[in-house]
Amino acid sequence: MKVAVTAREKDLNSAIDPRFGRCFYFMLVDLKSNETEIIDNLGEDVSGGAGIQTAQKLVKKNIEAVITGSVGPNAMEILQAAGIKVYQAVESNVKENLTKFQAGELNLITTPNADKKAGLKSWWK
Amino acid sequence: MIITVASGKGGTGKTIIATSLALCLKKGIFIDADVEEPNAYIFLKPEIKEKKPVFLNIPLFNFKKCTSCGKCADFCQFKALAVIPGQVIFFAGLCHGCGGCRMVCESGAIEEGKRLIGEVQAGQINQLLDLEVFPPNKAFARHKDSFTGQRLIFRQGKLNPGEALAVPVVRAVKEDLPPKNSYPVVIIDAPPGTSCPVVEAINGSDYCLLVTEPTPFGLSDLKLAREIVKELKIPAGVVVNRVMAEDDLVEIRTYCQEENIPILAVFPFDRQIAYAYSKGIPLIYAYPEGIEVMQAILKQIKKEIN
Numbered sequence: 001m002k003v004a005v006t007a008r009e010k011d012l013n014s015a016i017d018p019r020f021g022r023c024f025y026f027m028l029v030d031l032k033s034n035e036t037e038i039i040d041n042l043g044e045d046v047s048g049g050a051g052i053q054t055a056q057k058l059v060k061k062n063i064e065a066v067i068t069g070s071v072g073p074n075a076m077e078i079l080q081a082a083g084i085k086v087y088q089a090v091e092s093n094v095k096e097n098l099t100k101f102q103a104g105e106l107n108l109i110t111t112p113n114a115d116k117k118a119g120l121k122s123w124w125k
Numbered sequence: 126m127i128i129t130v131a132s133g134k135g136g137t138g139k140t141i142i143a144t145s146l147a148l149c150l151k152k153g154i155f156i157d158a159d160v161e162e163p164n165a166y167i168f169l170k171p172e173i174k175e176k177k178p179v180f181l182n183i184p185l186f187n188f189k190k191c192t193s194c195g196k197c198a199d200f201c202q203f204k205a206l207a208v209i210p211g212q213v214i215f216f217a218g219l220c221h222g223c224g225g226c227r228m229v230c231e232s233g234a235i236e237e238g239k240r241l242i243g244e245v246q247a248g249q250i251n252q253l254l255d256l257e258v259f260p261p262n263k264a265f266a267r268h269k270d271s272f273t274g275q276r277l278i279f280r281q282g283k284l285n286p287g288e289a290l291a292v293p294v295v296r297a298v299k300e301d302l303p304p305k306n307s308y309p310v311v312i313i314d315a316p317p318g319t320s321c322p323v324v325e326a327i328n329g330s331d332y333c334l335l336v337t338e339p340t341p342f343g344l345s346d347l348k349l350a351r352e353i354v355k356e357l358k359i360p361a362g363v364v365v366n367r368v369m370a371e372d373d374l375v376e377i378r379t380y381c382q383e384e385n386i387p388i389l390a391v392f393p394f395d396r397q398i399a400y401a402y403s404k405g406i407p408l409i410y411a412y413p414e415g416i417e418v419m420q421a422i423l424k425q426i427k428k429e430i431n
Contacts, residue, residue: 049204049219056198056207074216082209 001031005094006068012095018069021051051075070114127311129330133346135317137338138366143314144168145408149419152276153310158326160282160294167405171279173248179297180239181222190234197226243284243294250277291322319349333361339373362387367394389422
């Protein structure tokens with residue numbers, strides 16, 4: 001199973017990025033082979049449609065689940081149509097989130113838990 | 126001669142200047158291009174005779190032909206499309222109607238659809254000197270000749286509430302104008318700000334009148350608006366509105382000198398004008414001296430562009 005985690009930096013010890021569309025990086029982890037891949041998302045450089053673009057990237061990568069903080073309505077629509085499950089991350093690093101995910105301790109999200117453009121606001125904080 | 130009235134900052138008096146400028150024409154066209162919130166009609170009280178819908182071209186997908194290759198989504202600069210196997214998700218609110226997706230589709234799976242986003246309304250302004258609303262005064266008597274036989278066409282664009290794309294409506298309201306020889310002057314009231322709809326409103330004009338006010342915000346946004354007209358290579362002049370004292374003008378004058386743009390007129394911060402505004406009465410009726418000022422502005426612009 002291939003899982004994506006939104007991350008602030010490029011390694012497993014990095015804190016997760018709570019934003020989906022505007023996250024800095026994705027850690028793609030193949031849970032069978034333990035292979036990892038890093039994708040630069042550069043979500044902050046996009047003016048609009050960040051969530052859409054990011055969701056599209058994951059669809060192309062054949063991801064089955066994504067672990068992140070919050071997902072807006074547009075991104076959620078694509079992820080659901082593509083059958084990618086969304087899991088609510090805990091405030092910690094990528095590694096711990098993966099462990100919890102494998103232990104079945106992360107909650108599945110099926111409705112958007114952020115407004116449109118929310119990723120921009122969180123950047124302001 | 127197309128004159129666009131723009132400002133950068135909102136609330137400087139674009140509309141009240143633009144409408145009175147139009148009212149001082151013998152024959153002309155007034156276009157309200159502030160399509161998100163057109164309000165010049167309040168002053169001009171036109172009789173709307175024609176309404177024309179404005180559509181945006183959108184893609185329609187034929188899933189029998191679609192191969193889910195994803196080229197359309199890759200091409201879309203506005204992220205209005207997402208392709209997942211067997212499906213294309215279209216976000217109508219993000220689509221700018223460029224038609225690029227249709228062009229890059231290799232399987233001919235995208236057809237042209239339409240989405241209604243607004244309307245262009247056209248009519249005539251004909252009750253200008255309604256003496257019951259505007260009691261005659263000496264100033265008007267003096268200018269009686271300039272107002273007799275006046276013919277003014279009114280146009281406005283209206284963007285439907287909730288729509289994000291004003292540009293296509295701005296473009297539509299400026300299209301298919303009556304011939305130049307019968308209506309030699311066109312006054313366009315631009316939207317506030319310095320974004321795409323403003324650029325679309327100003328583009329193609331012969332002259333741009335920048336209305337500002339003596340506040341730091343007014344000057345700051347004047348500079349931004351000036352950058353647009355510079356980029357578009359359109360000559361510009363400044364009108365300063367709501368001036369209380371000569372001192373107010375110091376910074377604006379310095380800037381205009383540096384930029385080598387003329388200050389064409391200065392309007393006072395006047396209670397009469399403010400009152401008229403609140404009642405939807407054009408500036409020149411409350412402030413008849415304005416008639417001569419407007420005529421001087423028009424004359425000066427004519428001189429500058431020739």
